[in-house]
Every structure is written in structure tokens, then in C-alpha cells.
Amino acid sequence: MSLETTTTTLTETIRTEVIGAAVLGYNSRPGVADFVTVADLTGLPTLKHVFPILDNISALAIAEGTDYTTNSAIDSSGSAAATVSEHAVKATITDMTIGATQEDFVGTASGPVMTAAGARAATIGTMFARALVKLRDQDITALFSAFNTSTGTNTGALTSTLLTDSVALLDVNDIPEDRRVAILHPTQFKPLVPVFDDASTFGAAGAQIINRGAASMLYGAEIFRTTAVGTATVSSSTVYAGAIMHPDAVGLANKGQLPTVEVERDASARMVEVVGTGVWGEIEYRGGATTNGRGGAGVYFYSNTTNQ
């Protein structure tokens, strides 16, 4: 047999590879900002948001027929203020790249013509948003290790006892029971799962934990696991700095859209700059001292990073 048509005779026309659809890299679970007190400064002629806190005032007994002259000042000196600042991410893409990729990542099918709206709607806009949201979440979780109230273990894993201790601390600080949240690193939460996944003891709730490997709420606190939780040091041991808190513990001021995407072409360099910007400012709002009822809304909840 001869003159068969094979991959060799048509070498130049055989596609060397097929590239599958691109997927985004795995990222920390977003959403810590959903569990704090948020103020929106969009459209307002200011960069600063003040979160006022009124101190508690006291009542006293008084004898009949006497003039009550003791004043209780209405005091807001414990207020917190967040000033926003810029955060950005940038990509510079050459003309040769645009239109030469398997997929359109940047919002333009061919040539160097790119619009901000197109970029924002495309893959690159999603990547910018994820990067900025992750940074914002990390800025928020970084405040946990500064909370005045704290409990945990620097030598081992979290236990249900420590969990109830932290919830009790919020109760002692008179923190409202609604909307409490436990923001924990996944490594912190892992040892708690076997405590509560016993279907024979906890019935349907325990069975659900077995199925899902996670609990949605424990002791009145919604459980939110994220790798955005950072580390700190307690008694010379490295710990994950999680928190059990009320949204009042942290204040977040946002301004503008996240991300705000701008596109600029550099004709001489034959490139396009794509910049994504987020403007926010975070502040420890009511996680400080409990003076006159100001703080105590957050409990710094820590556990060892390795001894689990």
C-alpha cells in the first residue's frame, strides 16, 4: 500500500493541541466584608466615615424631695473613624497578545481596542475583583489580633469548650445575640467537626454535618471559614487569629465601585494598561475595651497553627 493520507502527510494542518477553557486559580473564600459594619461613601464629598458610639449613662437612686443635680454626659468620644484609601491591581497587555489568545480574557476580540466596560465584564475584570476582595478581607481579618477580649489555645486545637467560652465572653460584654459570626481559618474549624457530627447525639443536624463536612451555625454564631484569616503569636507560639464577633466589631467604609476599571493605551509601546482600583478603609469599631459599653463586640479566637 502506498500514498496513504496520514498525520505525516498533513503534518502542517494537524492542530498540535487543543486548549481547554481557562479556569481561575483557587482563591480564599470571599465575603468577610459581609460580616462587618459597612458604610458607603460613594458619591459623598468626603474620604472619612465616622462611626459614632455613645457611652452608657447611669441612673442613681434619689431621696424624696431632693433636687437631682448629678449629670450624666452624653459622650461620643469613643467613636471610631475610617478613612478610605486606594488599592489597585494592574495588567499591561501587548498588542500582539490581544486577539492571539484562545479565549478573550480582556474584553476585546481583536486589535488593541479595549474599553473599560469590556475589560470589567471579561475574565480580567473578574480576576481584578477577586484580588481586591481578597485584599479587603485580609485587611479586615488583620484587625482580629488587636481585639481587647481574647480566648483560645496557643498550644493546640479549638474545642467546643473554648467555643462556648468565647460566646460567653460576648454575652458578658452584653453583645447582641443576633448576627454573631465566627470567622475561622479552615484549620481552626477542622477539629470542631468531629465534636458535632454525631448523628446519634445531634440527630438531623449531626447527620447534615457528616454529609457536608461543615456546620452553618454553632452556639448562636454563624460559621464562616476562610483562608483570609492571618496568623499572630501568643506566648511564643504561632496561632491562627480568628474571631467570634458581632458585626459592630469592625467598621468598613467603601467608596465607589469595586473594581473600578480603567484602560489606557500606550501607542508607542504598543500596549494597553488595565488598572482595577478599590477604595476602602477599615477600622476596629467596637472590638476594643468595654469602657462604658463602647467595645467588646469581638473576641480574638486563636489556636495553634500546627498542633491540631
Added chain:
Amino acid sequence: MLVLVPFKPEWASATGPSGAPLLDIKAIYRRPRKTMLGDPILDEAGFPEFDLTGGLPVQHHQKWIARGFEYVTLATRNDLIAVAHQGLAEQGVQPLHDWATYVQNRFDHGPWDPAQYQADLKAAHQARIADLKEAIARYGPEAAEAMERRVNPSYRLPAAFAKGTPKDETPIEDGFAKGRKVRAAAVSA
């Protein structure tokens, strides 16, 4: 030994043209350990114990200082690069010129290495304990406490620590008497 990035007050106070904070950087602070009632936790020698925070925003530096926190060093490589940016000079902030010398963490190439810092702290603490014990042995607990208070005015020497340090019974030589003897010998010679 971990070289700590020295703090510059303008990092916390400098603002940009819009009035927003110029630098959004994070730093490691150490916070004094306290009981539930707010009393400081002290070690056996009466020295305060500290925990370390994560990266706290430096723009709230005064807030952390008011809470008793102490600045240690910058948190990440990005923070180090931010304070070394040459554009800061135009905004009235002196850039950190030798920033590369503070890159000491072999994993993230940042300025902060908690393990090294703890090792340095332990060595310094042991040296401090040894100096205190020597002072107690030579001069007695009251004098040792007074010497320590020159550095730390609120320091109190625990009685148990002082009792556990044996007193040095070697008589302290009277230098003046020795000098008189030497001069007398020289005169007679």
C-alpha cells in the same frame, strides 16, 4: 539576629493630596498580656509578657499605642517596598533607602520572621534575667529593684524571685582603703 525596621512617625500621619492616608501599610505590634480583669501578666522575674499581633494598619498607630501596644517591625515585603518608594519624597516622607537589608524571611522575602524574633527575644530575656540575678546577689534585692526602675519605673521585684537568688557573700573590696595602703607602702618605701 532579626533586624527590625525602625518606625517613622510620618508613616502614620502623612496624607496624600486628597487628604487620604498616604501609606496603607501594616506592621507587627506586640501587645502586653493581661488577665481578664486587665492586670498585667508578669513572668517570674516581674517582667511583663507580650503577645504579637498580625499586621495591624500603621495609620491607626496612635490607637495601638494608646492601648499599650508597641511597634515591632513592618509586616510584609509589600509594606517594606511601599515605604522605600522614591515617590514618597515628593510627599514629604523620607523613603527607606536601605530597605533590602531588612529582607530576612527566606520564605516570603519580607522583613518579619517570627521564629527568629522569638529566638532573639528569648536570648535577650535570659541575659536580662542573668543581669538581674547578678545585681541581686551583689547589691541586694532593694538595690537591684532600684537599678531596674531606672529603665522601667513601674517595675516591682517579686519577693519569690529575690528569695530564690542566693546572696553573694564575697566582701566588696573597699577601693579607698586599698588605695591608702598602696600610697602608705609607696611613702614608706
